[in-house]
Amino acid sequence: xxxxxxxxxxxxxxxxxxxxxxxxxxxxxxxxxxxxxxxxxxxxxxxxxxxxxxxxxxxxxxxxxxxxxxxxxxxxxxxxxxxxxxxxxxxxxxxxxxxxxxxxxxxxxxxxxxxxxxxxxxxxxxxxxxxxxxxxxxxxxxxxxxxxxxxxxxxxxxxxxxxxxxxxxxxxxxxxxxxxxxxxxxxxxxxxxxxxxxxxxxxxxxxxxxxxxxxxxxxxxxxxxxxxxxxxxxxxxxxxxxxxxxxxxxxxxxxxxxxxxxxxxxxxxxxxxxxxxxxxxxxxxxxxxxxxxxxxxxxxx
Ligand code: GDP
Numbered sequence: 007x008x009x010x011x012x013x014x015x016x017x018x019x020x021x022x023x024x025x026x027x028x029x030x031x032x033x034x035x036x037x038x039x040x041x042x043x044x045x046x047x048x049x050x051x052x053x054x055x056x057x058x059x060x061x062x063x064x065x066x067x068x069x070x071x072x073x074x075x076x077x078x079x080x081x082x083x084x085x086x087x088x089x090x091x092x093x094x095x096x097x098x099x100x101x102x103x104x105x106x107x108x109x110x111x112x113x114x115x116x117x118x119x120x121x122x123x124x125x126x127x128x129x130x131x132x133x134x135x136x137x138x139x140x141x142x143x144x145x146x147x148x149x150x151x152x153x154x155x156x157x158x159x160x161x162x163x164x165x166x167x168x169x170x171x172x173x174x175x176x177x178x179x180x181x182x183x184x185x186x187x188x189x190x191x192x193x194x195x196x197x198x199x200x201x202x203x204x205x206x207x208x209x210x211x212x213x214x215x216x217x218x219x220x221x222x223x224x225x226x227x228x229x230x231x232x233x234x235x236x237x238x239x240x241x242x243x244x245x246x247x248x249x250x251x252x253x254x255x256x257x258x259x260x261x262x263x264x265x266x267x268x269x270x271x272x273x274x275x276x277x278x279x280x281x282x283x284x285x286x287x288x289x290x291x292x293x294x295x296x297x298x299x300x301x302x303x304x305x306x307x
Pocket of ligand 1: 122286
């Protein structure tokens with residue numbers, strides 16, 4: 007089920023409860039049943055769905071509510087809070103400050119992910135996002151594996167009017183990454199975004215290359231790009247990447263279209279890595295910051 011339908015079904019289930027004459031256990035159970043079914047059909051993990059159900063029941067606890075309490079409001083707020091908790095991917099160590107680039111100091115952001123996930127597209131989107139907020143941003147193409155990778159980045163960067171760096175002759179991705187970052191640092195860029203190779207599947211070589219690039223450019227933030235249409239497989243994929251390149255954030259792409267976004271989001275939540283942005287289309291402006299409350303508010307319209 008696509009996300010818009012999920013939102014509609016959850017809303018409809020809550021509206022049924024609001025319309026019913028009495029808010030009792032029976033009405034509550036029937037609403038929860040419908041919400042849980044909608045979540046499962048959106049590919050959200052079974053365990054997470056049953057936790058959500060138990061948490062809602064526990065928090066609402068109709069028997070012990072004072073007579074004057076607005077039960078409908080209580081139900082709505084509880085459902086909303088638990089849906090937020092479901093997609094909340096903040097790191098276990100909640101004290102770790104989120105990455106915040108500063109103007110006048112060069113920050114390096116390195117992108118990792120499988121080929122086709124949407125890395126190059128997302129690099130450009132993020133570059134543009136920061137550029138529009140007054141940062142001086144440069145893009146470095148460290149993908150020397152795929153023929154045409156540099157051309158693609160160049161084309162995207164030109165469209166977005168973002169300066170770029172790459173090489174047609176250098177075959178060592180670590181050398182290109184280091185040279186690109188050094189160039190932009192010497193020119194006092196605020197944010198330097200490094201796009202890496204994705205190859206076509208998780209190979210040891212690819213992971214080793216990412217470690218080397220990471221050592222060479224010392225990123226302030228490493229972002230993993232993940233295709234939302236892979237649903238729950240997002241969990242194992244992000245875990246595999248996490249072991250090699252210790253990324254601190256995720257961009258979930260292709261949240262438009264027919265992606266069962268619920269599956270990917272809950273899978274990512276299980277890895278306790280924050281989703282920082284979601285890609286919502288092929289256009290360079292189709293990037294939205296991700297925060298659980300905003301996402302759920304939008305989902306429920
Ligand atoms: P890379 O191999 O990881 O660098 O992936 P690309 O950036 O080349 O993207 C692969 C394909 O996915 C391209 O056709 C992109 O236009 C498309 N793509 C990337 N992000 C999104 C997104 O958020 N929504 C949609 N619909 N397509 C996307």
